[in-house]
Amino acid sequence: MTATRTRCRLVAVAVLVAAGLAPVAHAAESRATGWILTRSQNVATPIEGILSASGISEESAVVMFATTGSAARRRLDYRFVTTTAEWGVDGWAQVNDDRVPAVACPAACENPAGVERNVYVTSNERALTSTVYIAAFDVRDPTLTITSPGWVVRRWQPAWRTITTGNAKGSSMISAAHTSIGTYRGGQLPGGRYGSFASSALPCDIQGEGSATLTGGTRSWPMSCANLLTKVDGAPVRTSWRVAGEVTGVGWWTAVLIVVDYPR
């Protein structure tokens, strides 16, 4: 009897889904957007441009980098101005502490949106032989203008993963107005199949102490509030990016670990 009922339910659900009437889970619309810039001719070419976009959440950010080589020989090209820019906006305080139950934000507590920023895309007149990647997260109305000749722009849907001061597991932080205070204890994110770019920051750029180590890329990078607050690195193959350590302080970084997968 029970088996018959189950079969009937399955058939009913299948019919409803087929008719488009049943609720089905959709993948959340991606919050990341991006561009891939390649040279139109096989000659080294400088790049110059600007990305304008409006921030729409506390995690609004842009990373841009360039790579040379392919497959396991893919390397970051620092002749391009590798950049991480965050300009998130958050009007409401968030508490990240395992001892404090998470409170759902009511629909009314939306973040102020529409703060526009310009971020330069540039190699500072250095001729590049690399491919440039620009990835943006939680931005509205992004406009990319490349003013230097010799570059072809195409859209890209980057895979963007992030650890923030608001969701870092094991950390104890309070964030408001894109400013965080408390203790950050690192975290871990996977990289993509074809490699990935990582941008790590310690949330103690205003004040604080402590240290952490970024691993997963070309080598292990010691970071500290005293002398190395931010670090970028790339991995040409699948990896696991990890920040291990503990820092306590006040900082403006919300996205403390950003990982963007390389496309194939």
Place this chain on the structure above:
Amino acid sequence: MNPSRIRIRRRVAAAAAVVAVTCVGMPGASAQDVPAYGTITIIDQGFGPRATWTYDGVLSCYFSTNGPAGVASIARVFCNAMQSPVSLNCPLMIVTRTTLTVVGARARCGSTLDMGVGTSGAASANLGHVDVGITCEAYVVYGVLVAPYSVTCNEPGPPTFDTSLPFVSPV
């Protein structure tokens, strides 16, 4: 005092300084250090902060900006020296800022030269051995970076002493 004695004393002082720098070295520097000759500039003319540097091929540099609530309060260039084949120092880091309002400026090699937040000006110091890298920052602690401004961190190498004083022969 006799003018010739003053000249002799000046020569002795200059020679002593040269000997001190040559034999003892700059504070915080190791014997193998070479100056991290180069310049980092952070500038915003009203269209957003941008950065330039002259360390290509020597150091891997990158740029980052962030700040509270949608505005930039720090623009930072970090040039990584951990993979540099040569040991570097900053014997005469010169930090220069120009602004119509106020901006903070600081540079770090082994120690930090922080001009604080203020109007246009310059400062210099021996920042010693470069431990992990060279940092140059434009910042405002409680406020927003307001364009136009520029911050330049320039390492020209060790200070030179004028040893070309006229030789006075006791004829």
